Amino acid sequence: MVNGLSLALQFLDSFAFIVLAAAGLAIVFGIMGVINLAHGEFILVGAYATTLAATQLGLPLVVAMAVGTLVTALFGLVVERTIVSGAVPNAVGQRVAGRDVMEPLYDRLADSMVATFGLSLVMVQGARIVFGNSIDQIATPLGEIAYGAFSYSTYRVVLSGVSVAVLLVTYYVFTRTDYGMRARATIQDEETAKALGVDTERTYVTTFAVGSGLAGLTGALFAPIVSMQPTLGDQFLVEAFVAVVVGGPSVVLGTALSGVVLGAIDAAFSNLYGTFVGRIALLIAAVIALRFLPEGVTGFVERVRTRRREGA
Amino acid sequence: MAADPAAAGGALARLRARLEGPHTIGSSRGFWAAFAVAVLALFLFPWYGRSGQFSLFLVLALLGLSLSLVWGYSGVLSFGQVVFFGVGGYAFGVVSINVATPGGITAAVLAGVVGGGLSAALLGYFMFYGGVRDVYVTIITLVTTMVLHTFMAQTAGSAWTIGEAPLGGFNGMPQIPLLALGVEGASFQFVYNEFVLWLPLLGTAEFDPFYYLALALLVIAYLGLRALVNSDFGRVMVAVREDEDRTEMFGYDVRRVKLTAFVIGGALAGLSGVLYAARNVFIDPTVFSLTFATLPVIWVSVGGRKSLLGAVVATVAVEWIRVSTSGEWGLVVLGTLLLVTILALPGGLVPWLHGTIVRNRPDPADVEGPGTPDAHTEVSDQ
Numbered sequence: 001m002v003n004g005l006s007l008a009l010q011f012l013d014s015f016a017f018i019v020l021a022a023a024g025l026a027i028v029f030g031i032m033g034v035i036n037l038a039h040g041e042f043i044l045v046g047a048y049a050t051t052l053a054a055t056q057l058g059l060p061l062v063v064a065m066a067v068g069t070l071v072t073a074l075f076g077l078v079v080e081r082t083i084v085s086g087a088v089p090n091a092v093g094q095r096v097a098g099r100d101v102m103e104p105l106y107d108r109l110a111d112s113m114v115a116t117f118g119l120s121l122v123m124v125q126g127a128r129i130v131f132g133n134s135i136d137q138i139a140t141p142l143g144e145i146a147y148g149a150f151s152y153s154t155y156r157v158v159l160s161g162v163s164v165a166v167l168l169v170t171y172y173v174f175t176r177t178d179y180g181m182r183a184r185a186t187i188q189d190e191e192t193a194k195a196l197g198v199d200t201e202r203t204y205v206t207t208f209a210v211g212s213g214l215a216g217l218t219g220a221l222f223a224p225i226v227s228m229q230p231t232l233g234d235q236f237l238v239e240a241f242v243a244v245v246v247g248g249p250s251v252v253l254g255t256a257l258s259g260v261v262l263g264a265i266d267a268a269f270s271n272l273y274g275t276f277v278g279r280i281a282l283l284i285a286a287v288i289a290l291r292f293l294p295e296g297v298t299g300f301v302e303r304v305r306t307r308r309r310e311g312a
Numbered sequence: 313m314a315a316d317p318a319a320a321g322g323a324l325a326r327l328r329a330r331l332e333g334p335h336t337i338g339s340s341r342g343f344w345a346a347f348a349v350a351v352l353a354l355f356l357f358p359w360y361g362r363s364g365q366f367s368l369f370l371v372l373a374l375l376g377l378s379l380s381l382v383w384g385y386s387g388v389l390s391f392g393q394v395v396f397f398g399v400g401g402y403a404f405g406v407v408s409i410n411v412a413t414p415g416g417i418t419a420a421v422l423a424g425v426v427g428g429g430l431s432a433a434l435l436g437y438f439m440f441y442g443g444v445r446d447v448y449v450t451i452i453t454l455v456t457t458m459v460l461h462t463f464m465a466q467t468a469g470s471a472w473t474i475g476e477a478p479l480g481g482f483n484g485m486p487q488i489p490l491l492a493l494g495v496e497g498a499s500f501q502f503v504y505n506e507f508v509l510w511l512p513l514l515g516t517a518e519f520d521p522f523y524y525l526a527l528a529l530l531v532i533a534y535l536g537l538r539a540l541v542n543s544d545f546g547r548v549m550v551a552v553r554e555d556e557d558r559t560e561m562f563g564y565d566v567r568r569v570k571l572t573a574f575v576i577g578g579a580l581a582g583l584s585g586v587l588y589a590a591r592n593v594f595i596d597p598t599v600f601s602l603t604f605a606t607l608p609v610i611w612v613s614v615g616g617r618k619s620l621l622g623a624v625v626a627t628v629a630v631e632w633i634r635v636s637t638s639g640e641w642g643l644v645v646l647g648t649l650l651l652v653t654i655l656a657l658p659g660g661l662v663p664w665l666h667g668t669i670v671r672n673r674p675d676p677a678d679v680e681g682p683g684t685p686d687a688h689t690e691v692s693d694q
Contacts, residue, residue, distance in 0.1 A: 121647030
């Protein structure tokens with residue numbers, strides 16, 4: 001049965017899910033040219049850290065979530081230094097063999113995909129070995145909204161608010177702060193940015209840590225509502241991936257737009273024909289979007305704008 | 313003809329010339345001697361090893377080869393080789409269940425290969441003629457894999473029965489008949505046929521003919537692809553990989569080259585899927601899962617994407633490691649191996665070994681050497 005309110009809530013839910021899943025991935029992809037196939041596992045780190053902080057250390061939920069976000073950002077920092085930029089292995093290589101052992105993965109899309117997939121295998125199996133097949137979960141806070149025969153979790157509604165806040169804060173960071181300016185300069189032209197005194201290496205490290213922190217935040221926020229298994233990252237990866245490519249080069253606007261479009265498609269088809277069809281519709285929509293807008297939605301917007309400017 | 317040794321030698325030399333070129337490892341007499349020894353060792357393998365399990369690795373090596381052609385030689389990173397693999401397997405299952413006679417099963421094998429090729433043609437036309445490039449091709453193929461995984465997983469129930477063959481959803485498609493090639497009355501069954509052979513000195517030996525079928529097809533596919541990548545078409549393929557725009561400027565139809573390579577790769581992956589389904593007498597949607605989809609990329613990266621030999625060697629090696637470390641550390645070992653190889657040896661294991669062995673010899677034509685700049689060019693230029 002299609003009910004306006006439940007459709008709206010489902011849309012908000014899908015929107016929040018897609019935006020939160022995609023935000024960290026989009027930043028790392030957009031700025032560093034690195035596709036992090038272990039993004040789902042970064043979310044896993046955030047979710048596990050939050051849950052363990054709440055259940056083992058007894059921290060209040062909000063504090064535990066901050067801990068989860070921070071732990072993932074630190075983890076991202078370590079991964080950047082050891083795997084993505086190769087700074088640590090190269091330092092070791094210089095000392096032992098007198099030469100670099102690897103090249104950074106920046107702008108090597110295919111290699112970064114393969115390498116981070118290897119990392120994700122290690123992380124999933126590592127989580128299984130250390131924590132077993134599941135860990136105790138924290139209860140969903142905030143109760144439910146009830147209307148007529150339906151009831152809906154308040155927490156999920158709050159999540160959609162948080163997703164909008166995340167978009168706004170990201171927008172602010174990338175347009176109004178010094179770091180954001182350096183990051184955008186690095187995307188535009190790394191060589192020139194470096195020549196003008198931007199420490200691009202530091203920008204990359206910060207960016208990867210920020211992207212990882214966002215993944216951790218996503219994990220922290222979803223910790224009370226997804227089941228705590230080592231494979232929990234899988235369910236985020238696909239939507240994140242699809243949202244990033246449908247969104248296109250502009251990180252914040254792209255993520256927001258694809259959240260709206262894909263969220264609407266997912267909500268409509270899930271509501272009418274069930275979650276399976278909803279998911280298939282989402283994926284097919286993505287394939288078709290890529291076929292007709294290979295640069296994503298914002299790439300298309302950009303092209304129209306350029307054409308109009310040239311026409312005028 | 314056989315009476316004239318010079319002509320025979322000439323034919324052999326011509327054959328060798330077709331198989332050798334700058335795009336493959338091993339053009340020396342020593343290489344072909346080692347190749348012969350390796351094939352012989354594989355031929356005798358059932359006497360000293362477990363051929364039943366090993367035949368699976370040979371079947372998967374065909375899938376690895378197909379990705380090596382598409383990614384390593386044409387520069388199209390397909391994350392969806394398993395799509396064609398799975399389509400081949402499912403097509404084989406559906407046709408062979410419906411027509412369970414030897415002739416029908418032989419037709420089912422063809423149906424699987426054609427199914428793999430056709431689905432690659434459809435997807436490839438949609439992408440290459442639509443101007444989708446670089447990493448977006450990778451993502452579309454990856455998403456296609458996920459669509460099929462989601463779709464096949466919900467095909468449980470009687471609504472999803474093609475003729476006599478239920479697709480079976482998550483539980484997969486059992487009751488695939490045993491692989492028999494030929495026509496009614498003159499056919500040979502390859503799977504679960506414990507063939508007993510009597511040899512004058514060694515006594516009797518049992519072996520499974522499916523292993524030899526897989527081995528023969530793998531050797532044929534390897535040599536056939538070697539001939540292909542060293543042909544004129546192969547040169548154009550490599551040119552597309554190295555610089556798409558420049559190749560187009562020279563007047564080649566880049567879209568058609570990529571589509572052709574993609575279809576050949578799809579058909580080969582389809583054949584691999586047919587053999588996989590036939591060997592297991594079963595197929596289920598896990599062939600479309602993300603983990604399985606990534607395996608070909610792993611094999612080809614570890615072995616060396618620009619090397620057909622690397623794809624075969626790495627497929628067998630990685631699968632062997634994966635099966636023998638099936639404990640809880642298995643995936644950790646595999647992931648670490650993958651990570652270290654891609655970071656330290658971006659050119660892959662086999663070209664690196666080859667480079668180490670022949671380092672003293674000057675070999676300017678060695679485009680497969682580890683010093684060749686890598687995937688950057690594949691995706692970086694806008």
